[in-house]
Amino acid sequence: MEATDFQKLHEAFILKAERAIDSLLPPADTHPARLHTAMRYSMQAGGKRLRPTLCLATAEAFSNQTDARYAATAVECIHTYSLIHDDLPCMDNSDLRRGRPSCHKAFDEATALLAGDALLPLSFQLLAQGYAANAELARQLIIELSIAAGSSLLVGGQAEDMQTASTENEEHRLEYVLQGKTAAMIAAPLAMGAMIGGGSKSDIEHCRRAGRAAGIAFQLVDDLLDQSSNAEKMGKPVGADTHNGKFTFVRLRGVKATEQRIQTLTEEALKHLQACQGKMDFLCALVTNLATRDR
Ligand code: GRG
Secondary structure (H helix, E strand, O other), X not given: OOHHHHHHHHHHHHHHHHHHHHHXXXXXXXXXXXXXXHHHHHHOOOOOOHHXXXXXHHHHHHOOOOOOHHHHHHHHHHHHHHHHHHHOOOOOOOOEEOOEEOHHHHOOHHHHHHHXXXXXXXXHHHHHHHOOOOHHHXXXXXXXXXXXXXXXXXXXXXXXXHOOOOOOOHHHHHHHHHHHHHHHHHHHHHHHHHHHOOOOHHHHHHHHHXXXXXXXXXXXXXXXXXXXXXXXXXXXXXXXXXXXXXXXXHHHXXXXXXXXXXXXXXXXHHHHHHOOOOOOHHHHHHHHHHXXXXX
């Protein structure tokens, strides 16, 4: 796919995601207004919109008959709740997110905690209501997202990452954290998009696997950028991993091995996408671009 075509499509997906978020979130002035304002503050702070883009683009790659916007927004709700909670003083204690004060800095800790809490059920409400006309689809989407966001993946990965570093089983622990904290929430929108687009069982599984591989690659790129980029470009503090003594793949194996693994994982993701029956050009270009991103 030509770079300019990719760019145009990418921007269109981001715009579609932004519009869906705006229309599906409770209005800021609905009581309790401070809570709803905080939810919108974090949801509408920009960000790459990678997860909703993956969901919208995958659904379209198979068919555009069913509206993927509910699922795209649901995934971004979970992602944003996890960022809000991760920034809290009891977790990463980070003051900057998506280029502006993190939710608890702009509001207060209790409001940030509750804004994250409220985004979580909103996500499942969107799936249950948005796909009510196809109860089996709604059921599958809810299972996919709840597993990805649950105690064995997103929350489990975060819990493992919060444990004090030890030298025992470091590689094993690191893989668990990578799968849970990052890859799960990248695999889910791909699998969900394939479900919405009516992909076969095999398509859905290939998309899920592509997401897992691309998700780990995404995190490894993030780890490299944490060492080499700056806060202005990233919209969040950099150097935090080193500062917090976090075990990352880069710290464990070095830059060269990390770059090599990013390439291998990207090839694996592409292989899975190319094995699908849909029109996968945009998704392949997106996965390739993620490996070379600089923010
Ligand atoms: C609190 C349950 C709970 C989980 C927190 C998301 C998270 C888990 C922690 C944030 C720190 C981190 C490095 C997470 C790994 C996933 C990741 C790279 C998130 C940032 O995703 P981007 O770069 O963010 O896509 P934007 O803001 O662009 O959407």
